[in-house]
Amino acid sequence: MTRAFADREFFNSLINNIDDIFVPDDLHSSRRHFQDIDINRTIERCVSLIEESSKALSGTTASALAHRKPLSASPQQLSVISYLSKFLRRSIFEKIRYRQTRLDHNLFDVIWPAFRKTSRLRRLEEDINCGIIAPDFDVFVVFQEFLVSLIKDMHCLDINEDFKPHPRIAFYPMDNGKRLNTASFIFDDESNLIQRCTVECSRNLDAFELPLNLTIGQIEQAERIMMAKIFNNRFAEAIRETESGSYYTLTEILEENSEIHATLSKLGLLIQLPNTKDSVQAAESLAFNGNLWPYGRGVYLNSAHNMAIWLNCQEHLRVISASNGVNAANMGAAYTCVGRVITFLERELHFKESYFLGYLQARPSYLGTGLKFTITIKLPNLIKEVDNLRHLCSVRGLNLITNHILRQGVQLVNMQSMGVSEFVLFKDYCTAVTNIISLEKDMSLTNSKHIALMLVKIFRRKKNSLVD
Template sequence: MKYLQEYPKSLEGSKSLLAKYLSKEVFEELKDKVTSNGFTLTQVINSGVQNPDSGIGAYVGDEESYEVFASLFDPIIEEYHGFKKEDKHKSNLNSNDLNAPNPDPTGEYILSTRIRVGRNVKNIPLGPAINDEQRDAIEKEVSEVLSSFENNLGGKYYPLNNMSEENTKSLIQDHFLFKAGDRFLETAGLNRNWPNGRGIFHNNEKTFLVWINEEDELRIISMQQGGNIKEVFVRLVTAINTLSQKFEFAYNDHLGYITSCPTNLGTAMRASVHIKLPNLGDKMDEFKIIADKYHVQIRGVHGEHSQSEGGIYDISNKRRLGVSEVECVQDMYDGVVALIKREKELSKI
């Protein structure tokens, strides 16, 4: 990749946060800077330069990138998260602090619950900058630890490289198999040497899953059918704590858990439910007012940029940085309770 020496013309007219905050002055200030892992401004902005329709458009290759390129990332983070450079993140994984009795014990509304976090190993470059040997080492070490898990976390690891047709079909059927990233991740450098060094672990009950070297080095996921949100959270915390005994994850007091995409900083958590809300779906203005009040996002059944099918929506926490993990899940829970209450009222009209 050549070093950009002139301000990229493709950003003119782009609505991305990269285009908003990479002024020509900031570009001149940062264009020759480089992190100790060799990550440059050209690499930071390549995804947004190649894809002017990006929402953010900037990725980092290591924790140091957030300091070296701070004059770009500080305003992006402040706008996206409402989080200033002097603010401190807070973490709380104590499930006793979560007040979340099942909001739908009869199973009338919530189809499934899923909570995931991203994690990256301290002092190892992130996905856009990691080399093949480092990626392979992460896969080997993490998969070995996961394969030693027991009881309700015990299961099997499936490397993506040379995966059998039988395992491929099974993982697709369970919606577990991840593919090479889209054009945004491709141009961020996250698809290099695909599919080597990548894989999937899931427990025997198929309620706990770890993706190795997808967008983050680890995506740790807990999920199950129905609306027992606290049970899903407890399982996730158990897995995180067990992995934390073997690996030190990249974390700092300002940005929380370090991720290659600035939208995932802080808790790096997404807590979500698939929920049936056909009446609210017909009153989208009201739907959005409730969602905004409880800091939750509305997505289609297949995630971002997808449509609802059969009145089913994906509802997740919006805040990630500056709030704790417990607060993220509590946001989602409180929002879901309010949405179900209103859906019941509308069904009687």
């Protein structure tokens, strides 16, 4: 008996002994068994690594991970693989391992980012999506036994409680019949600690699959539909501008010595783009973006140069606004800009939405509102005890990203984006960051007093020595 035949016989015997291959609602499943032996072996190896990582955890760390509560100090020093071990247990894996979505996406298509070669720092704090991706919308149903608890934990929700209906869009609250002026919110930053505030909000069109799965005709059509709404006078009026901005294809942006690439990078509006000349990144780009990349993609840059709309880059729409220069601490302006764009497009387009998960995304950490707030800031005193800083951020619902690329700064990103409205997220995030800034100022003041006291003591010693 050949090795291939023996493997297939063993595989078929496993299939025949499993009663629950399909998902409860087969409208989302492919309705057939997953029978690729090579990929099945790969998935098995990945899960074995997850199990080994779980066994290697110390007792204290494993206990903290097992009993993590919403907004508690989660063990951010864990690797992404170790974190997945809490949710992809062997019993769950055996239940879902042979499932496929209608578009034939399997479990490996969901978890492969945790094992990619370019993950130099595989700590959880560096991957806000916790090492997973949604290749299509159906994975949230097909692999629900694995993803539901993970998504709840990712968004600081209690994993033992049922999802609550996601609230309707609400960027701007009303007070006594008047809309509050969110644009006026600026962080108190006397020491110029803040380098940049960034707000991103993403959406996906209801009539299309994610860009990864689109044909040439579909991706062209999606691009045309969105551009038609952006390039009209009503859009310019909605975002309080007198003229339209400019649109650049992704091919133009990826050209060598591209001026628009440099401009977007300087403005803080550039997203992470793969280098397809690198063989590893090219393979990852294929899994993230499909084989049409970079065709059918582009970016709209507004006339004020403080907002960009990326089209068909993982999500159909990614709206980004950033503060710069003397206004680096102006988070309110960035939030208000994004809110105006999304509020207008919400009236013009139909977006993919779930009753419990909110707006569906390819990036699970963006589920719900699709909102991520990021502040790039220098914390010279708090960063000296990075584990304590990580704890301070985690209990406040913030992801701490410490990356050498940030040039001595760190980034604070909101963990939660679902379960509450846009304005509540904005308010909670600003409160949390303000608290961190206050702690940094307190430490700076304490250090200054300590230094002053030391100088006084030194001066006294010198004075006494002269008297003697």
